[in-house]
Structure formats: structure tokens, C-alpha cells
Amino acid sequence: MAYIGKLTLISFPLSFTSQTWNDYYLSWNPSEYGNVSFFLHRAEKIWRPDLAFSSAIGDRMFRVDDAFISVNHKGGIEFAPGGVSTHSCELDMRLFPFDTQTCRFVVGTWFSTARSVQLVPLGIRSLTKVSNEIWDMIDNQTEIISNGEDAAMLIAFSLTVRRKPLYYIVNVIIPLLVLSFLNIMVFRVSPKSGEKVSLSITILLAFAIWMTMLNDLTPRSSDLIPILGTFITALMLLSAVSTTVSVYIVRIYNFDENYAIPSWVERIVRFSPFKRSRATRHEKNELDSNPTLSWQAVALALDQFAFIVVSLITAGLIISCVVGFILQPPLERNLQ
DSSP states (O other), X not given: OEEESSTTTEEEOBOOOOXXXXXXXXXXXXXXXXXXXXXXXXXXXXXXXXXXXXXBSSOXXXXXXXXXEEEEXXXXXXXXXXXXXXBOOOOOOTTTTSOEEEEEEEEEESXXXXXXXXXOOOOOOBSSSSOOSSEEEEEEXXXXXXXOTTSOEEEEEEXXXXXXXXXXXXXXXXXXXXXXHHHHHGGGSOGGGSOHHHHHHHHHHHHHHHHHHHHHHSOOOSSSOOHHHHHHHHHHHHHHHHHHHHHHHHHHHTOOTTSOOOHHHHHHHHTOHHHHHTSOHHHHHHHXXXXXXXXXXXXXXXXXXXXXXXXXXXXXXXXXXXXXXXXXXXXXXXXX
């Protein structure tokens, strides 16, 4: 069992750590012992190689005394204990939830040198041959690391897994896109309805909840920030700005008509396409002929302008996020 990052982030059931070697002191002639060709014995009574995981967290020595060892009459010994080993691994979460992770687990002799113990890798075998509900195992490699006969001999196992993104698409990404659309629709709500500001605040709180959810799904790191996390942060900031603008639009809409509109504001609104785009033909003619302008017209023009600006910014953020997922270069890391 291998864990990467958080203890519950990546877990794959691997085959037992199968160890085989020859001990000629334990060979015999089966015909002299009732045709017994093999036997099982407790591991604590038989010599075993002093293997240890140099990449493990916690107990690195791999010694299971209560397991059994199979010994055949030719001195061939097979030791396949089970257990759980916890390892550390640097994760590249930038492409979450479309990420692929490669982790390296190093096992070798603790005291013995390559002169006395030679290690030969057998590879990684999955018990189930089927990936778990979160990850697909796409590749595994083994490599012998030798630093001379007087140094310990090491074997490195590299495991590459790809995250299954469907759960995150359905439960994170699609709701985010819906919230982005609702954030734009805030500026289609009439300022006189009384629901404009409350809708903006509700959407802002929803973005904050989604940010908390993403933080719970990913490891805490300041080195590699997920693109999706940056996208949510940008949307949350945009929602905060939209809420602020909505407050001012409602305030302007309810201004006292006795309060004079500045001449420069009146000129901009009167000839602005934003106000005219939401007006009927009769209203356009009245707007052109009426020498005075109301604060309601100013608020509606600002509402239309904010709708277009927020729509363009949201579309730009979505396109940037998609391009980031496609063009993000792989992280160069030292897996030693």
C-alpha cells in the first residue's frame, strides 16, 4: 500500500514484497525426509536480507517476524510478507483534477553492502489489476542504483498514476461554471426588484465555499498552486467587485431626483449605447428629445456596462484556464 502526499490522497494495493534467495544451508534430500520437498517456518528463525525503504515515513525497516517463509529442498527461499508502507512524494497539483503523478519508492539493504547482498528487481505487480476509484495506474518502472561493491545496493520503483477527473468535473467544475453564469446574470436583475445585492452576496459566499472545498481536496503547498484554484480565486474577486458595483447601482437608482446629475455623466449616458440598448424605440426617442435625465437611467446604463464587462472578464478567465490546462509544461523534478 503506497500513500502519496496526504495519507488518504493516493492509495494503491500493490503485491506483497516478494523476496527470493538461496540458502544452501537449508537444502536437503527429500527421499531422506519422507519426500518432504518444502516447508513453512516462522520468519523470525530464518535469516532474511536487511531491507529498508529509504523513502518511507516512519519505520523504514521491512521486517515482519510473525510472517511465514517458504523453504524448498534446494535451498530456495521465498518470503512474501504483507503490510502497509507510507511514503512521501512531491505532488505537482497545477493541473488538478487532470493531473498525472509520478512517485519514486526506494528500497535497499540497510547494513549489508552490494558485495554480500545482490538485489534483482522483479517489478511492481498490482493485486487487483484494476485501478482504484480515484487513480489509474498507467506506468511503473524499476531501476537498480549501485554505488560500488562497498556501498548499499538500492532499487528504485517509479509509479505513475493519472487521476480520474469525472467526479471533480461533475461536483466542482460544472457548479463553478454555473456560478460564473449567475454572477453575470446579477446585472440583468432590475435595481428596483430589491434582490440584486442579495443575489450578489449569495454568489460570493458560494465561491468562498467552493474555495474551501478545493483546499480540502488538494495538499497544502505554496510552491505549486492549482490552475483551478487560481481560477476560483479570480472568480471570487470578480464576484466581490460585482457585489460592490451592484450596491452602487442600487444606490444610484434610488437617488433623489432633486439631486442634480453632473453634466459629464449626463453626456456619457445620453449618448451611451449601454442605456439605449435596453430602451424601447419610444424610450430612445424620448431620451434624445428630453433635456433632462433621471438617476434611474444612469443606473440602468451602468448596469448594462457592468454586464458586458463582467461577461468579457468571465469569458477571458475561462479561456485562460482551459489554455493553461492544455499548455502547462510538465514540472522538471529530481526523483532521486
